[in-house]
Amino acid sequence: MQILLANLDVPGQQEIETYINGGGYRGLRKALAEFTPDQLIEEVKKSGLRGRGGAGFPTGLKWSFVPKESSKPTYLCANADEGEPGTFKDRVIIEKDPHLLIEGIIIASYALKVKQAYIYIRGEMIRGAEILHQAVNQAGEKGFLGRDILGSGWDLDVLVHPGAGAYICGEETALLESLEGKRGQPRVKPPFPALVGLYNSPTVINNVETLANLPAIVNSGAAWFAGIGTKKSTGTKLFCLSGHINRPGVVELPMGIPLRELIYEHGGGIRNGRELKAVIPGGSSTPVLKADEIDVNMDFESLAAAGTMLGSGGVIVIDGTTCMVWALANLAGFYAHESCGQCTPCREGVPWIRDILTRLEAGRGRADDLEILLDVAGNISGNTLCPLGDAAAMPVESFVTKFFDEFKGHIDGQCCPFKAQPLSRVASG
Amino acid sequence: MSEMIFREEALQEMERIRNRYPDKRAALIPVLHIAQREAGYLSSDCKEMVARLLDIPPVDVEGVARFYTMFKNRRMGRYLIQVCTTLPCALMGAEQMVDYLSHKLNVKVGGTTADERFSLVTVQCLASCGTGPAMMINGDHFENLTPEKIDNILAELP
């Protein structure tokens, strides 16, 4: 079942002619001809589409929070900041099938009566930004963007806006701050962006993969889409396989596929015939699963029931040769580097966690370190302005509890029993 | 007079971008990218100039220039080598690649070679996790790194 990757390898797919020949922009034509904006919001609600950026919020419902009458313009921001470790799916759409995203943005903008949309693309994706610029220009030449789109009387402009290297700008309100030319520090919610967003105006922020689903939903209908996947997690999902797996890469599969099947069939199993030790199922911010916990289905509900999350769909596979203290120290280094510094528990707590783990890994652990780790993580959870604090704390709790003996072994033995990869550096400028 | 630090075309490009936004300030990050491309790094002159162009307080420009990892506030080598060391790449041996590069170029992480040809830094996830270890040199991605591959990549740089 390929909705998003179906035309990925068609030669010249970045060109609008090729995209149109493959059925592209039919969804837009149909949306304009057969739906009013409100009907389109209803259709997306009926499809069951949920956000692919991490939180899984129902897309149609999010759209319906935008006030129907407002003196201010409504903005749409496509979130192309893709920075969650283990996630590399949006980049594939952007670089290989950019018009799928552009068409999705135009359809969403029509439903929301948006006249100005932004694509906030992470600064490092320089090539991706060039490709999107070209796609936007081509769509303008064909009359899919600009004034009086396809004779509908409706105007839309799309602007590609680069970030400059800050994971936190993927968080929707930090994204808005960044888009306004400020440091990317999350805002206090409420008010939610649907009411007070970019330039204090109603704003919808959607992930690239979320938006890329819209042409197919319009073309084939909400009922069709809702029939794929599970009852509450509809459609397909792009899963990103990385780490110690034979066939890393992005695969598109219906929501609800068993994790074991994803790893052993689609990913070809563990590298070098090694044994599986752990899997982080939804990007680095989601709690880890042990090898004996992978009989779980990859959808929002099943993973939540298993104590973890679908997140962004970044599946990080870890084999038996890996030291889990080292792995967690690496992740703590990531979050310490990326904390925006606004709230104390995150700004102070996450580097503290990183330092303890680095010391543990170096064989200088102290008897009360694990208690302190859990304590600091516990004090971060729920006490910060944005979910980055939780994202940093959750792996700590899951790694330490699930691999307790390994952590304790580092303290008791005053060394790392793996010693494969000394932790020389976890992060630098 | 400090306008002179940018070429006329670059200034026009900055003005064009500024005019795309309802609020001039929103153009700050894209404009800083151009300034950095032109000058190599964001010197105080650059930042002052950008502040004037967008009509925002210099301290705000400074704050933004220091917040984002991609903005460099000091001179860097001609080639900025940025190796991802986040977990998925680290599982594939990213740290060994950093050590290899550091050794080969005789430069510490965070440093610049004596001839100012290379700066070596480690960075966070570059959205290339399925093809790790990954790095960027200036604007280009390089993936599935091995020491041999690194040798070839560096040898081919002009």
Ligand SMILES: Cc1cc2nc3c(=O)[nH]c(=O)nc-3n(C[C@H](O)[C@H](O)[C@H](O)COP(=O)(O)O)c2cc1C
């Ligand atoms: C620290 C942090 C980083 C995030 N990074 C991204 C990102 O890179 N891309 C993304 O789409 N959403 C990211 N999100 C989620 C966004 O805040 C937001 O929920 C999402 O873009 C909404 O789109 P969706 O409803 O289509 O999923 C991040 C959230 C947090 C807390």
Ligand code: SF4
């Ligand atoms: S939790 Fe961390 S990243 Fe989020 S606002 Fe607070 S300090 Fe910033």
Ligand code: FES
């Ligand atoms: S972890 Fe290196 S690119 Fe994602």
